[in-house]
Amino acid sequence: MNTFARDLPTRYGVVAMTLHWLIAAAIITNIIVVLAAPEDHSPEQTAMMSFHMALGLTVLVLSILRLVWRWLNPVPPPPQDLAPWMRIAGTAMHHLLYFLMVAIPLAGWLMVSASHFTPSWFGLFAWPAFPGFGGLDNAAGHQWHETFESIHITLGWAMIVLVPAHIAAALYHHFLRQNNVLLRMLPGIRLRRGA
Numbered sequence: 001m002n003t004f005a006r007d008l009p010t011r012y013g014v015v016a017m018t019l020h021w022l023i024a025a026a027i028i029t030n031i032i033v034v035l036a037a038p039e040d041h042s043p044e045q046t047a048m049m050s051f052h053m054a055l056g057l058t059v060l061v062l063s064i065l066r067l068v069w070r071w072l073n074p075v076p077p078p079p080q081d082l083a084p085w086m087r088i089a090g091t092a093m094h095h096l097l098y099f100l101m102v103a104i105p106l107a108g109w110l111m112v113s114a115s116h117f118t119p120s121w122f123g124l125f126a127w128p129a130f131p132g133f134g135g136l137d138n139a140a141g142h143q144w145h146e147t148f149e150s151i152h153i154t155l156g157w158a159m160i161v162l163v164p165a166h167i168a169a170a171l172y173h174h175f176l177r178q179n180n181v182l183l184r185m186l187p188g189i190r191l192r193r194g195a
């Protein structure tokens, strides 16, 4: 595979960048949609929540692809001149974001599967129930629904708090430390020399 697609020691490759920005746009859109949705059982709420579920399930698939790609392609290391605590904090934040990128939509899928609701993937096909959860009886289904609903909402709010912190860190690197951390995640941008 050519070096354009792969991650290099100095910058992310086009596959990692494309997945990062697609997933970021989808998650931010999904958070805006769910927070803007009315809670009145109107057709508008149904449409917005159907969109939320379809986009969220897409995030689950893209995030798994991103993790497989990352496993096959080691990512560029943090800048050399960072204090050890900053390197650790950055890596920990990225791992936490990966956890949330998978756990939030997974909990959403488990939540709706337990209550026998079948989401539609943008009207194209019916998304199957999570294996083992589609056939639960009503009492067990209700209990699992409640559990995964709490997990989904709690982790969803953790993402709402962490994304601005992640963006602030990217801007801190770019404008205050003037290194290549942001530039190496942007396609077609020349890196700063010696940074």
Ligand code: HEM
Binding pocket: 026, 027, 030, 031, 034, 035, 049, 052, 053, 054, 055, 056, 057, 059, 104, 105, 106, 108, 109, 112, 119, 149, 152, 153, 156, 157, 159
């Ligand atoms: C990118 C992935 C996702 C994110 C970031 C996300 C985020 C959220 C957040 C923050 C809430 C709580 C909103 C509030 O407090 O009013 C929520 C609610 C909800 N989400 Fe998601 N979600 C995602 C994926 C999914 C998926 C894949 C499903 C189902 C297939 C789903 C189904 C729901 C439902 C049904 C609710 C309403 C829960 C309730 O209030 O009872 N979400 N989501």
Ligand code: HEM
Binding pocket: 020, 023, 024, 025, 027, 028, 070, 075, 076, 078, 090, 094, 095, 097, 098, 101, 163, 166, 167, 170, 171, 181, 182, 183, 184, 185
């Ligand atoms: C929901 C939104 C977002 C999520 C879930 C997210 C998640 C992630 C994750 C998991 C990584 C680690 C990549 C890896 O090393 O494998 C990463 C890297 C990065 N993200 Fe985001 N991101 C989001 C939005 C943004 C935005 C809006 C910006 C721009 C300000 C941004 C800038 C960056 C940069 C510059 C890196 C590279 C860091 C480095 O080279 O060490 N991200 N992001």
